[in-house]
Amino acid sequence: MEKYGETLFALDQDEETRLRLLAEVFDPLCTRTLAALGVARDARCLEVGAGSGSVARWLCGRAPQGDVVATDLDTTLLERIPEPRLRRLVHDVTRDPFPDDSFDVVHARLVLSHLPQRDDVMRRMLRWLRPGGFVLIESFCWFPVESSPNATYRKVMQRWSSLICGTLGTDSWWSRGQPGSFLGYGYRDVGANTVTQNLQGGTRLADFWRRTVDMSREPLLSGGYVTPHELEEFHALLGDGDFWDLAPALVQSWGRK
Numbered sequence: 001m002e003k004y005g006e007t008l009f010a011l012d013q014d015e016e017t018r019l020r021l022l023a024e025v026f027d028p029l030c031t032r033t034l035a036a037l038g039v040a041r042d043a044r045c046l047e048v049g050a051g052s053g054s055v056a057r058w059l060c061g062r063a064p065q066g067d068v069v070a071t072d073l074d075t076t077l078l079e080r081i082p083e084p085r086l087r088r089l090v091h092d093v094t095r096d097p098f099p100d101d102s103f104d105v106v107h108a109r110l111v112l113s114h115l116p117q118r119d120d121v122m123r124r125m126l127r128w129l130r131p132g133g134f135v136l137i138e139s140f141c142w143f144p145v146e147s148s149p150n151a152t153y154r155k156v157m158q159r160w161s162s163l164i165c166g167t168l169g170t171d172s173w174w175s176r177g178q179p180g181s182f183l184g185y186g187y188r189d190v191g192a193n194t195v196t197q198n199l200q201g202g203t204r205l206a207d208f209w210r211r212t213v214d215m216s217r218e219p220l221l222s223g224g225y226v227t228p229h230e231l232e233e234f235h236a237l238l239g240d241g242d243f244w245d246l247a248p249a250l251v252q253s254w255g256r257k
């Protein structure tokens with residue numbers, strides 16, 4: 001398996017734009033759930049695989065007397081955040097440690113589903129939590145795409161998913177059973193919420209998915225996953241305000257120590 005960021009999702013200007021778009025589209029869902037779960041003013045927070053760092057920045061505002069650590073394999077974007085209280089750390093969640101009982105809040109969005117070691121990571125994160133602390137994991141689930149009546153949208157999105165699953169070890173279905181698996185990892189007070197978004201061509205959400213697929217344009221074409229014509233059609237659909245479908249769903253799962 002290839003590691004995230006080695007070739008797929010390598011951090012360049014296009015990936016930066018995509019990550020900022022991701023934050024714009026998905027932060028409202030995430031911060032609403034974090035707020036409902038309860039981030040205390042003195043909470044010690046860990047944002048795993050923080051990307052552009054938008055959620056870490058939000059956590060700094062919610063926990064003014066606390067401590068926020070944002071990790072990633074590459075912290076280039078995190079270094080640009082004008083937030084002196086944010087601690088930025090190059091840290092591989094699959095192997096680098098934190099002391100036991102370090103955090104009240106651990107959040108990871110669109111990170112664990114990409115990691116073949118996700119089960120082990122979930123168990124390690126439980127150790128990093130203090131008693132009473134919670135973890136919130138967010139992952140996409142592909143079921144709205146599988147049932148799309150639009151053959152081009154369905155095929156290009158499915159083939160893109162096949163490419164990243166085969167290359168990185170991503171699991172586009174893990175999120176379905178995520179809440180149940182939390183109990184097996186040792187978490188308690190498990191809960192979940194799934195958000196299925198309507199996707200209209202020409203919107204920021206459509207632009208996010210178009211850019212996401214485009215990041216893998218070369219391997220999609222050279223590996224024979226899709227044809228140039230199908231990619232063109234997909235582009236046109238996602239730019240067309242008359243095209244409506246469903247985006248992959250976002251599954252949010254949480255549990256406490």
Ligand SMILES: C[S@@+](CC[C@H](N)C(=O)[O-])C[C@H]1O[C@@H](n2cnc3c(N)ncnc32)[C@H](O)[C@@H]1O
Pocket residue numbers: 004005019022023048049050051052053054071072073074091092093094108109110111114115
């Ligand atoms: C799809 S992006 C999501 C970024 C951010 N969580 C967000 O939702 O805005 C996945 C992020 O996870 C990071 N990542 C991937 N594997 C990682 C690992 N083993 N340890 C830490 N971060 C990792 C990537 O570098 C990337 O920033």
